[in-house]
Amino acid sequence: MSSPSTSQSPQQLAEQVAAAMWPRDQAPALLGMQLLAIGPGTAKIAMPVRPDMTNGHHTCHGGIIFTLADTAFAYACNSYNQTTVAAAAHIDFLSPGKAGEVLIATATEQALKGRSGVYDVSVHGEDGRLVALFRGKAQRIGGCVIEHPQDNNPGEQT
Numbered sequence: 001m002s003s004p005s006t007s008q009s010p011q012q013l014a015e016q017v018a019a020a021m022w023p024r025d026q027a028p029a030l031l032g033m034q035l036l037a038i039g040p041g042t043a044k045i046a047m048p049v050r051p052d053m054t055n056g057h058h059t060c061h062g063g064i065i066f067t068l069a070d071t072a073f074a075y076a077c078n079s080y081n082q083t084t085v086a087a088a089a090h091i092d093f094l095s096p097g098k099a100g101e102v103l104i105a106t107a108t109e110q111a112l113k114g115r116s117g118v119y120d121v122s123v124h125g126e127d128g129r130l131v132a133l134f135r136g137k138a139q140r141i142g143g144c145v146i147e148h149p150q151d152n153n154p155g156e157q158t
Contacts, residue, residue: 010040014079018043020146021078028071031064035075041109041119043075048102060097068105069121069134076107076119077138078145084117087139093132101126105134115140 018038022028028035028045031053037044047068055061069091077084097103107121121134 010080013081014038014040017079017081017145018075021075025071025074027067031067033068033071036104038075038079040079041076041112041117043072043079043107045072045075045105046102047105049097049099051099054099057096058099060099060103062091062093065093065097065103065123065132066091066134068103069107069123069132070136072105072107072121073119073134073136073138076109076121077117077136081144081146082140083143083145084138084140087116087137089134089136091132091134094130095125097123097125097131103131 015038018035022035031047032050033045033047035043036046045068047064049060049064053060053064066089070086070089073086073089103123103125105121105123107119109117109119111118117138117140119136119138121136122130123132123134125131
C-alpha cells in the first residue's frame with residue numbers, strides 16, 4: 001500500500017466521488033432523492049414520498065424504502081474511491097413511510113477490513129420516527145470510482 005495523499009483530505013475525496021457518482025446514478029434521480037451529506041464511510045440522503053410510491057395500504061412501498069437505504073449505503077461504501085458493491089443486505093421495516101413526507105436515510109460504516117465492510121443505515125420520517133433499519137455488507141471489487149492523481153487508496157485497511 002502506498003502512503004496516503006497529503007494534498008487532499010478524506011472528506012474532499014468523498015465529496016469528489018459523490019459528485020462523480022451522482023450524475024451517473026439514475027435510480028435516485030428517478031425517485032427524487034437528494035444527497036444531503038457525504039463523508040468517509042458515511043452518507044445522508046433524502047427522498048420525498050410521492051403518491052406513486054405507495055402500496056395498496058397507502059404507505060410507502062417497502063422496495064422504495066429499501067432503495068433509499070441501499071443508495072445511502074452505496075455512497076458511504078464508495079466514499080474512499082474504491083469501487084464497492086453490495087454483497088448482502090437486510091432490512092427491518094419498523095413503521096410506515098407516509099405519502100407527502102420526506103424520508104432521510106443515514107448510512108454509517110461499522111467495520112472495514114480488507115475488501116469487506118459492514119454499514120448500517122437508519123431511515124427516519126420527518127417526525128423523527130424510525131421507519132427502517134438496514135444493514136449492508138460491502139465488497140470492494142477493484143478499481144476506482146474516479147481517476148484521481150492523488151488517490152492512493154485512502155481507507156484501505158488490511
